[in-house]
Amino acid sequence: MAKILMKGNEAIGEAAIRAGATNYFCYPITPQTEVAEYLARRMPEVGGVFLQAESEVAVGNMLFGAAATGRRVFTTSSSPGISLMQEAISYIAGAQLPCVLLNIMRGGPGLGGILPAQSDYFQATKGGGHGDYRLMVLAPSSIQEAVDLTMDAFPLAEKYRNPVMIIGDGMIGQMMEPVEFPDEVDKGDPATNEGWAATGARDRKPRVIKSLYLDPYKLEENSYVLHEKYEQMKQHEVRYERYKISAKNDLLIVSYGTMARICQTAIDELEQEGVSVGLFRPITLFPYPEKELRKEIEARNVKNVLVVEMSCGQMLEDVERVVQGVKPVTFFGRTGGIVPSPEEAKEQIKNMIKKPTRAKKASKATAKKQAAKKKSSKRQRKDA
Amino acid sequence: MGSLLDKIAVPQDRFEIRLSGSGGQGMILAAVILSEAIGGDGTKNVSQTQSYGPEARGGASKSDVVVSENDIYYPKAMTLDVLLAMTQESMDSYFKDLKEGGTLIIDETLVTDVPTDDYYALPFTRLAREEAGHVMVANVIALGAIASITGVVEKEKLVNAVLARAPRGTEDKNRKAVEIGFREAEKLKKS
Numbered sequence: 001m002a003k004i005l006m007k008g009n010e011a012i013g014e015a016a017i018r019a020g021a022t023n024y025f026c027y028p029i030t031p032q033t034e035v036a037e038y039l040a041r042r043m044p045e046v047g048g049v050f051l052q053a054e055s056e057v058a059v060g061n062m063l064f065g066a067a068a069t070g071r072r073v074f075t076t077s078s079s080p081g082i083s084l085m086q087e088a089i090s091y092i093a094g095a096q097l098p099c100v101l102l103n104i105m106r107g108g109p110g111l112g113g114i115l116p117a118q119s120d121y122f123q124a125t126k127g128g129g130h131g132d133y134r135l136m137v138l139a140p141s142s143i144q145e146a147v148d149l150t151m152d153a154f155p156l157a158e159k160y161r162n163p164v165m166i167i168g169d170g171m172i173g174q175m176m177e178p179v180e181f182p183d184e185v186d187k188g189d190p191a192t193n194e195g196w197a198a199t200g201a202r203d204r205k206p207r208v209i210k211s212l213y214l215d216p217y218k219l220e221e222n223s224y225v226l227h228e229k230y231e232q233m234k235q236h237e238v239r240y241e242r243y244k245i246s247a248k249n250d251l252l253i254v255s256y257g258t259m260a261r262i263c264q265t266a267i268d269e270l271e272q273e274g275v276s277v278g279l280f281r282p283i284t285l286f287p288y289p290e291k292e293l294r295k296e297i298e299a300r301n302v303k304n305v306l307v308v309e310m311s312c313g314q315m316l317e318d319v320e321r322v323v324q325g326v327k328p329v330t331f332f333g334r335t336g337g338i339v340p341s342p343e344e345a346k347e348q349i350k351n352m353i354k355k356p357t358r359a360k361k362a363s364k365a366t367a368k369k370q371a372a373k374k375k376s377s378k379r380q381r382k383d384a
Numbered sequence: 385m386g387s388l389l390d391k392i393a394v395p396q397d398r399f400e401i402r403l404s405g406s407g408g409q410g411m412i413l414a415a416v417i418l419s420e421a422i423g424g425d426g427t428k429n430v431s432q433t434q435s436y437g438p439e440a441r442g443g444a445s446k447s448d449v450v451v452s453e454n455d456i457y458y459p460k461a462m463t464l465d466v467l468l469a470m471t472q473e474s475m476d477s478y479f480k481d482l483k484e485g486g487t488l489i490i491d492e493t494l495v496t497d498v499p500t501d502d503y504y505a506l507p508f509t510r511l512a513r514e515e516a517g518h519v520m521v522a523n524v525i526a527l528g529a530i531a532s533i534t535g536v537v538e539k540e541k542l543v544n545a546v547l548a549r550a551p552r553g554t555e556d557k558n559r560k561a562v563e564i565g566f567r568e569a570e571k572l573k574k575s
Contacts, residue, residue, distance in 0.1 A: 005420050171459065261457040341462065342462065
């Protein structure tokens, strides 16, 4: 199929349709509402269900119920909406059901801003809801990757009978880029879920789908089953990209999603100036590419590791956990909807290579300087 | 380090266009059409970004189109090769982002104060009203002018992209709008 230009939110909606999602529940929230708008039109065309619920709490429970039937279920939302679904997500994970969720993240706690941010890393990767569970978390950095990961998310959710969350930001949701949809797509077959799905108990014993085990030994056993699945994910599902990583690198950047592609522009520009920087981009945030990142750090001569995020430092903690003090790890981030420019990232990198320990302090001063500069450059051009 | 910001050069293979005006002038739709015209056949990479949410309501509206032979990592514009300003407010807001020697195209119906002598001026809004028959196609006339002045896309490809988005019954009006913009810009280039 030829490439077509599509907005991220619409492309993700189309990918879900092609991946055989037949149950979509939603509640509108910027910056992802176009997914709902798109699926309101497309779902009826494929005989699926589009349902706008009364709240995100209801959406979560609709997902739970529909997932129990073995059909492919999908929802999309943004940070505060995802928070409201957390109780149900915990139940879905506990009951071992597949479902796919998209979080086009907002900035900040509370209602937050609608501009691009990566502030929900902790929520997505470390639990989010209550209880001892994990989500598989996928982080695309382009519209094409968002399409590909959406299509992979459904079979992955079924393989592990566990919720899969795709996280992106307003840039991924709102931007238009050319995308290609593969001809062959695994649309799923409800019959393969025969064995656990609630499909009507005529002529067979009823199945019970639940997360409730009052006997502590049974509950422990269920938790161990979940835990074993997460170990299997770590073994088999880790995905990441290496960009310009080489023995010549002065610095290794670890960054994901939109922030990573901005770093790629910075890295390309620095290369022309004779500065060699590599990028390690986790695509699965859970399972985190621990061994792979550790290997890069041990094998290379890099003196420093720089984590770059559109948050105050969340994935940073995973990188520190992996690096275990072998190399100094520093952080650069903007948040609240501020998307760092490649220039800003370059400046950070150059600062770090010069005097790594100052990098964090410099960032605040730089932001101020930049703001002042912006004003003055405007004046200068006007005068001229 | 402050001086570093002055030295940043946009990678040579990037071509960055910003269409700006006020909400309702169709700048975002125009950017989508331009992106489809340029990147529709898959020969070039293109990314289109825009302001959204409250930022996009009322006041200045803008949308960026980045074109490159290579992969586009940073999807937004850094320093503009082309700025289309359809209102004075957008002119004032975004002129600073135009690179030295970049192409400035203004709607002289609405932009009166230009801080440089080096620019192209056409009365897009007036042409839309008086010649094309509807003020709404001013954005399409501007696209025709951009195609002529910058050569970023062939006229034929632009016409096809415009028609693919035009509501039924407005095809002729839109086709004519591209022609008007292209023709007027050609005249301007000769003079």
